Amino acid sequence: MGFAVEQECPQCGAPIELEETDRVIRCPYCNVKNFLFAPDYFRLLLPPKVSDKDILYAPYMRFKGSVYLCKGTSIGHRIVDITRQGSTFRQLPVSLGLRPQAMKMKFVNPGVPGSFLKCSLRRTDALARAARHTSLAGPGKLVHQAYIGEAFSLIYLPLFAQQGKLFDAITNKAIARLPQGEDVLDPAIEQNPKWQITFMATICPQCGWDLDGERDSVVLTCSNCDTAWAASEGKFIRVDFNAVPGRDEDATYFPFWRIAARDKGLEIHSYADFIRVTRQPKVLQRHWENQDMCFWIPAFKIRPKLFLHLARQMTILQKDFDTEEEIPKKKLYPVTLPRGEAVQSMKLTLASSAMAKKEIFPLLPQVSFTLRESTLVYLPFNEGGHEMVQEHTRVAINKRTLEFGRYL
Ligand SMILES: [Zn+2]
Ligand SMILES: [Zn+2]
Numbered sequence: 001m002g003f004a005v006e007q008e009c010p011q012c013g014a015p016i017e018l019e020e021t022d023r024v025i026r027c028p029y030c031n032v033k034n035f036l037f038a039p040d041y042f043r044l045l046l047p048p049k050v051s052d053k054d055i056l057y058a059p060y061m062r063f064k065g066s067v068y069l070c071k072g073t074s075i076g077h078r079i080v081d082i083t084r085q086g087s088t089f090r091q092l093p094v095s096l097g098l099r100p101q102a103m104k105m106k107f108v109n110p111g112v113p114g115s116f117l118k119c120s121l122r123r124t125d126a127l128a129r130a131a132r133h134t135s136l137a138g139p140g141k142l143v144h145q146a147y148i149g150e151a152f153s154l155i156y157l158p159l160f161a162q163q164g165k166l167f168d169a170i171t172n173k174a175i176a177r178l179p180q181g182e183d184v185l186d187p188a189i190e191q192n193p194k195w196q197i198t199f200m201a202t203i204c205p206q207c208g209w210d211l212d213g214e215r216d217s218v219v220l221t222c223s224n225c226d227t228a229w230a231a232s233e234g235k236f237i238r239v240d241f242n243a244v245p246g247r248d249e250d251a252t253y254f255p256f257w258r259i260a261a262r263d264k265g266l267e268i269h270s271y272a273d274f275i276r277v278t279r280q281p282k283v284l285q286r287h288w289e290n291q292d293m294c295f296w297i298p299a300f301k302i303r304p305k306l307f308l309h310l311a312r313q314m315t316i317l318q319k320d321f322d323t324e325e326e327i328p329k330k331k332l333y334p335v336t337l338p339r340g341e342a343v344q345s346m347k348l349t350l351a352s353s354a355m356a357k358k359e360i361f362p363l364l365p366q367v368s369f370t371l372r373e374s375t376l377v378y379l380p381f382n383e384g385g386h387e388m389v390q391e392h393t394r395v396a397i398n399k400r401t402l403e404f405g406r407y408l
Pocket of ligand 1 (some may be wrong): 009010011012013014027028029030031032
């Protein structure tokens with residue numbers, strides 16, 4: 001389940017309530033729209049309920065997303081939702097329990113009074129621990145793991161020290177002893193944290209038009225000058241995109257990341273190499289030798305099983321569509337999976353496409369990709385009963401899994 005966050009409108013100061021995965025926030029009072037950006041990850045705090053104490057914030061690492069493991073000859077996956085105590089103080093509660101669900105969090109900014117304990121837990125260790133708790137893949141050697149579609153943040157729990165003990169500043173209860181006194185905390189305190197989130201006005205950098213996007217969009221589009229934009233280092237950077245025109249007026253356009261890449265290890269450079277190496281039951285065509293190998297990864301969050309299924313189907317087909325460089329003026333499904341996470345799922349897609357898993361899986365650790373090009377491609381899907389069906393390939397997505405994916 002997602003956590004609620006409260007943030008003041010940077011324009012008029014009115015309180016805005018948002019979900020932790022929201023990136024585009026619109027103020028209901030002054031109607032100003034902003035895109036939220038944090039350079040590494042979002043830092044949130046649980047507001048203390050005591051007012052007359054010096055607050056000390058303890059970090060908890062939070063991860064919500066899908067874990068995939070390639071083990072033996074099978075791929076296991078699971079949605080995980082964890083918080084882990086991140087400081088070196090072992091006496092603190094291991095997780096935040098139900099607190100974040102019962103309260104509204106706030107973003108950490110330089111104006112917050114109090115001090116912050118350093119987070120010594122590394123992101124990769126927290127993720128590895130999450131993976132260990134997913135005893136899902138079959139027997140055999142672990143050859144690859146990936147974490148996709150993640151909400152990754154730090155949540156701070158407010159504490160205060162009194163009479164040799166640490167108290168929870170929400171419940172006012174003692175939670176840990178400080179046998180060597182309060183000085184023991186000093187070296188663990190972050191000096192001068194200047195963490196801040198950036199509010200970026202959702203204005204097209206090229207033409208000044210208002211950019212379009214939904215609350216969980218990570219790519220915004222300009223319908224005036226037909227451009228797409230993603231945030232990087234506090235700026236909007238142009239995203240290469242194209243669209244495949246659909247015949248149906250009511251088509252919904254779903255975004256995919258098309259990533260051209262070469263791999264060292266299995267030596268897959270062309271589409272023909274891919275067909276050969278993964279042993280697809282297809283008759284090789286000569287022109288495939290000159291066709292770059294492209295991965296097609298859904299640019300939206302969806303259940304792990306379906307995500308992998310879609311990526312595999314689209315990558316095996318690797319269709320050469322007729323495209324145009326115009327943002328479809330119809331229904332656009334939001335891009336909720338950043339390009340970086342799509343790149344993380346390339347090896348997984350390769351593993352999943354392999355017909356002879358016994359042959360390919362042991363070689364996965366030595367596979368490394370060189371990226372050549374990445375493009376966001378909008379493909380038309382039409383309504384077909386319980387499914388959305390891609391017009392040219394007949395690849396289908398169950399509608400109910402889409403609704404679920406928005407809350408991943
Ligand atoms: Zn406002
Ligand atoms: Zn524009």
